[in-house]
Amino acid sequence: MKTPVRRVLGLALAAVTLATLTACGGCDDTYLTVKGVAAKGLAIDGGAVTVNCAFGDATAVTAANGSYLISITNGVGPCIVKVTKDGVTYRSITREQSTSIEVANVNPITDAIVQGLIIAKGASNADALVDNAAFTPSKADITAAVQQAVIAVNNALPSDKQIPVNTDLLSGIFTAATSTTPSTDPVDNALDVLVTGTNTTLPPVLVTNITTAVDAVVSPNPTGGTGGTGGTGATGGVN
Numbered sequence: 001m002k003t004p005v006r007r008v009l010g011l012a013l014a015a016v017t018l019a020t021l022t023a024c025g026g027c028d029d030t031y032l033t034v035k036g037v038a039a040k041g042l043a044i045d046g047g048a049v050t051v052n053c054a055f056g057d058a059t060a061v062t063a064a065n066g067s068y069l070i071s072i073t074n075g076v077g078p079c080i081v082k083v084t085k086d087g088v089t090y091r092s093i094t095r096e097q098s099t100s101i102e103v104a105n106v107n108p109i110t111d112a113i114v115q116g117l118i119i120a121k122g123a124s125n126a127d128a129l130v131d132n133a134a135f136t137p138s139k140a141d142i143t144a145a146v147q148q149a150v151i152a153v154n155n156a157l158p159s160d161k162q163i164p165v166n167t168d169l170l171s172g173i174f175t176a177a178t179s180t181t182p183s184t185d186p187v188d189n190a191l192d193v194l195v196t197g198t199n200t201t202l203p204p205v206l207v208t209n210i211t212t213a214v215d216a217v218v219s220p221n222p223t224g225g226t227g228g229t230g231g232t233g234a235t236g237g238v239n
Contacts, residue, residue, distance in 0.1 A: 032056065032075030034094060037066045038083040038106040039176035040200065041191045046085065053079035054097075054130045066176045077102050078136060080114070080126045088200045091126050093117065095142045095171055103171035108195055108202045109187070110169060113149050115207070116214025117141070121221045134221055141218045146170055148213035153190060156206045161193050162186075 034051050038044040043066030051058050056075030062068045062083060079094045081104040092110040094102035104110070114126050121128075123135040130136060137145070146169050154162040163186040177183035177192075194202050201207065 029073050030075075031100070032072045032077065032079075033069065033101045034058075034072065034075075034077075034079055034081065034104060035067070035069040035101070036081065036092065036103050036105040036171075037174045037176050038062050038068065038090065039066045039174075039188060039191060040088075040090065040108055041177070041188070041195045043067075043176035043178050044083055044085050044090075044106075045178070047083040048085070050082045050084075051079050052082075052127050052130060053077050053094075054133075054136070065178055065181075078130050079104065080130050081106055082126070091115075092170060093126075093129060093137070093142065095139055097139075105170060105172070105174045105187075107187070107191060108200075109149060109153060109191070109210070112202060112207045112210040113145050113169065113214060116145060116149075116211035117218060119211055120145075120215040120218035123221070137218060142170065144217040145214040148217055149210050152206060152209040152213050153194070155209070156203070157190055157193055161189055163190050 032053065038047050038049070043064065044062050045064045045066065047062040049060040049062060049068045049070065051070050051072065053072060054076050056072040058070045058072045060068045060070045068083070077094045077096050077099065079102060081092045081094070083090050083106045090106050090108060090111045091114040092104040092106040093114055094104045096102050117129055117137050118126060121135040121137060123129055128135050149169055150163060150165055150167055154165075167187065169187065174187055175183050175185040176188050183189070194206065
């Protein structure tokens with residue numbers, strides 16, 4: 001039986017294409033950029049950054065102003081971002097499922113939001129929110145969680161220190177103060193009020209208020225979590 005000429009040409013073309021891709025090391029590579037600013041009042045200088053995405057992970061170190069920027073080859077969000085300094089870790093999460101640039105600011109408020117998402121989704125820890133699609137919060141989940149966190153934070157602040165109600169705590173523009181440069185950023189000023197002295201996190205009652213409010217508005221995982229009920233849900237992990 002004769003092999004059709006079209007099929008032979010097709011097989012030859014496929015072989016050439018494969019050889020070309022192999023030679024260039026994967027010409028179709030894309031890059032996911034994850035960036036943000038880490039602070040606990042002052043910017044976190046020299047913090048160890050780990051980014052764990054739905055596909056891909058990477059590490060970096062924060063600059064003096066708390067900023068970090070990471071590019072992940074063929075990375076796909078959402079991503080969990082952790083910044084560790086002096087034994088203390090703060091977490092954040094990117095909102096997008098896939099885009100060329102994702103922003104995740106990292107501070108005690110974003111850490112409480114992540115904890116609320118863990119509870120609402122019934123996940124074992126933060127990484128499970130991106131490692132298992134069943135636990136992954138939707139864009140609507142995260143937007144609602146941020147809105148509730150803003151309300152809870154403002155309830156804990158004096159009226160002259162409250163942040164705008166439309167503040168995007170996760171991916172908005174954020175400028176942290178450093179040891180030599182003050183900041184007029186409303187979120188930075190709020191952190192100065194809420195995280196004082198040797199404290200490394202928000203007041204416990206505020207953390208509870210944020211996580212409870214987030215749990216109340218986030219859709220639960222079908223196999224666990226208490227999202228939408230206002231309950232306390234499962235106990236989240238420390239990572």
